[in-house]
Amino acid sequence: MTTASTHPLVGDLVDGRYRVLRHLADGGMATVLLATDTRLDREVALKVMRPDLAADETFVSRFRREARSAARLSHPNVVPVFDQGEDDGQVFLAMEYIEGRTARAVMDAEGALTPRAALDILEPVLTGLAAAHEAGYIHRDVKPENILIADRGQIKVADFGLARAVTSQTATADDGVLFGTVAYLSPEQVERGIADARSDVYAAGLILFELLTGQRAVEGDSPIHVAFQHVHGSLAAPSDIVDGLPSQLDDLVALATHRDPDGRPRDAGDYLAQLQRVRAGLSTDQLDRRPVANRRTTSADTASAGTATVAHPRPRTTTAIATSAAAPPSPRRRRGRGVLVALLLAAIVAAGGGWWWTQEGPGSKVLVPDVAGQSQQDAEATLAQNDLSLTEQLAFDEEVPKGQAITSNPPTGTELSKGSEVTIIISKGPERYEVPDLDGKTTAEATSALKAEHLVVGTTTEAYDDEVPKGEVISTTPTTGTELKRDATVSLVISKGPEPITVPSVTGKTADTATSTIEDAGLKVTMAEDAYSTTVPKGSVISQTPSTGTLLPGETVTITLSKGPEMIAVPDVDGLSRDAATKKLQDAGFKVSVQTFLGGVLDEVRASRPSGGTAAKGSTVTILVV
Template identity: 55%
Template sequence: MPESIVGRVLDGRYRVLSHIADGGMASVYVALDQRLDREVALKVMRPGLASDETFVSRFRREARSAARLSHPHVVAVYDQGEDGSEVFLAMELVNGHTLRQVMKSEGPLTPRAALDILDPVLQALAAAHAAGLIHRDVKPENVILREDGMVKVADFGLARAVSAHTSTSQTGALLGTVAYLSPEQVERGIADARSDVYAAGLLLFEMLTGTKAYTGETPIHVAYQHVHSQVPAPSSRMPSVPPELDALVARATSRDPDERPRDAGEFLAELRRVRAGLGQDELDRRPAAGGVVDDTSDSTAALSRTQVVPLGAPAGTVATTGQRPERRRALPLPWVLGGLAVLVAALLGWLFLAGPLASTTVPRVVGTPQQSAMAQLTRAHLQTRITRAFDEAVKPGYVMASNPRPGADVRRGSVVTLTVSQGPERYSVPSLVGHSQAEATTTLRGDHLAVGSVRQAYDEKIPAGQVVSTSPPAGTRLKRNAPVDLVVSQGRQPITVQDFTGKPADQAVSALTGAGLRVDATQQQFSDTVAQGSVISQNPPGGTLYKGDKVTLVVSKGPQLVPVPDVVGKQQDQAAQILKAAGFNVSVQQVMGGFFGIVRQQSPAGGSKAPKGSTITLVVV
């Protein structure tokens, strides 16, 4: 491990307070989350893992999946981050002991204690299975008993992230995991909910007996037993174990996944059903014979040989764990031993050269089409898992990377993950016209794009607050987080109306039409005060309108002209009366005193037209 990071602040948030422990994949520290003012457990990955880009990418995905799992019996994952070369998880800090430590301290547990622990473990696994998550690494080290008795399950999903590394890690670390691997994980490298059920069945076996079901000095030896042997009945090592629990372990640890409970929820229901059928004395019966808990040194396979008197045995009878008294037999003949040696050698040769434990080399498939790469892996006796990623340079459908890397030696049937290019990462600008600015912002972010500049503009059709247009327009394909500019409507544009009363009508029509208003100037009236062609009245006379609204103008035809009566030769009074009756005013000019009172001239002359109300001048003699 690198030098201690105690005292450092990771990611500007987590102040490392103290070191807790080191494991195969990480070191664990107590840290203070300075943002939320709480202590957390900080799991910092080993440098070998943190420097592997494929691992880091998978680690992020699995950590996000685990963080979505919220259950009282699951160690919560709060955060995942990186700080330089440090890749870490921030998790719930649980003060207590692992199940491994408890079994080492207590020895074999009573059926009641074992079931009390396994029940919440299965609750946690059932919640994960219902959410589509598989633990893949159920073992005593990942079960924590809090100081108040609460049971917690840790490291959900992380086994998948480190699977490529545990297969090549040191023997001890691998053996600790192989002891709980299901046959399908060993043979085909695949796992589902039933694989977690298998490991949970082994937990029950170990709690009841104090020993692992399978032990060996090499990982291969342990793995071979998972594939080719049936897990022994717990009572074969601890005779006090009730037959019902033997049957429960046998069902959970069947070599055929189809014969196991289909998930932890179904296993939990069976466990509770079995428990309900056990009596109090059976549940609380202390272990009567057998082994003690493994000392966690996975290379140590020997069982304890403590001598005990079995329950119900006659006085003086003594049994040794793992053995039954039997008569000493003569040694086998040399040729029998030789034959067995040849048989074992042939079996091992087949396993390691052509069988499921044979090795193969990962071919170089980077840069080839996906189908071609899969065909090469099949010819190399390997399975394929496809993940996809964007790339600016690699053509869509071509392999960008493989994990394990090309040239790596792996077991036949192993899974090689190919990262296949999806081409350049591009996202289409969505259609946002008519959406509110807030809706447009949410939609763009959901489509991996960003909001650029936002400009306000009047629009006669789009209501205020809604998007009028985008730049680039909808359908344009952009890179991730590229900005999209928005034009947001201010509603209809207001138009200030000018009063054109008394002004020429053509000037009024031109100005109002140019402002976007409709003008009705068809109404005309005579006016003695407004010149012909000018505006007599306007409706509305002023204020604010909007484009397309109507303004009505009344245009002057000028004064009304009427015929002037001819009054020449008539008496002054008669002439004046006639003119006034016709709507005119009369002005009289007398010549020589107007002695005779006869009209000699008039202006305007009779028979012509003059504005009604105008003055007719009479010359009277």
């Protein structure tokens, strides 16, 4: 980056909040200013988009979307984004201000670092990247300029998600920032315009190479040349540049910079684990050894070779090229030089073809169109017009009618390579579930049936029911077949069985009346054997079983009918003494009432009433004693 002493915004209040204090640096897409957040009284780094890019609405929309993604990352090794907005045409980001230097500034000042210092820088970088990869974000522009080293020693990764903002219009050899960006692009980014977590790992491997050697892993005369090297070139080992570097560090660089993404660690977390394992296996002398340049492959040698495509050749290759450049020309050498020129031209053409492929040809980018509200067929046609293919996914929606597109994934406005798949979320209409038929089910069975339909049991009440057995569902509210939203409640009425009936009292009633009374109550009647009764008239109920309490409907009440009194012969007791007469009458089943005349001095029964014939057993016979 280049710095300047002044900027038109210095002294202004941006968005009514950020007071610009001074200009910090210029980048490929924005100017960085130091500002004070007057609302929170803290210093922030204000990143203001270049005016030519701010005029591009597509670019601005992508910039905002990526800024929101970056703002969702929260990690000690990631520079946080506090705010984003626009003020009078100035599109800006407010980020944490880090007082310190970039990794680029450190390498420019110190050159190659010791292995310990190099790993001390890369380890927190990978830690921050690992957190982002785990959260589903990729950086896409990992480079030394985006590694900030605070004066207090903390290391953070900046510009998460913003690499996609760089446009092809800035791809010139004079643009140092983009030139640096191209130097860290993975082969798949160059060839197919795609990136994933392994692309960030690739860039991290190149940065490790640079930290260990003091020179870029991939160099060239133009961004096209550099891009070509990523796809078709090969990297030397760091120990080819600096004597004495452990082979484990060579392997660590080679692991991350494998041309095939499948040959690299799957994300920064995996690469971090490899780095820590390698570091643990190095001795103190190996970690703290000062780098000594290997004269066989210094940057001066590569410059004398007259080509930009051999930043890291094997030593023998470098020596051969350097020798041929110094010797007097011969026909063979001229032919060799012609071949070299032809190869270089072919490389440039191939690189230009790759550039055309990713910028203008089939590998170029398209924006995801807005298909919301379209049918699946129309959405597929819309995507096809934009060189994209459709994958359908169904989802419920309370507002979008069934069969229409709700949204897309990636969302509208996302930049994709031609031929990419876009998932269209098609509405299944409002999410509704029918109340199942729960009649006759137990409470547990009803609960399970409702759960299967994404519904839940609401209030539960009990009621008597003559037909539904105790413990089973009588009815539901809402009723069977009603459509409800997910997790809606359904109230249950559970049977307590038939309602008990109070046993009516029918003692003393006639047989017909008693029978009607009992049956009208819902009970049944059975007759016991008739019995004699001196108190209950013949044909009326003497007794019932049960006589009180409750019975269930259909249960039985047993009644006993009166046969009236039992008639027996009245014995003759005339002439008997009082006691003998009394005993004889009582033995016969009568009660005795005694009347005396003149005090009953003779103790002789002279008359009885009734006298002779029959009388009801248990009735009273009166005797007259003289």
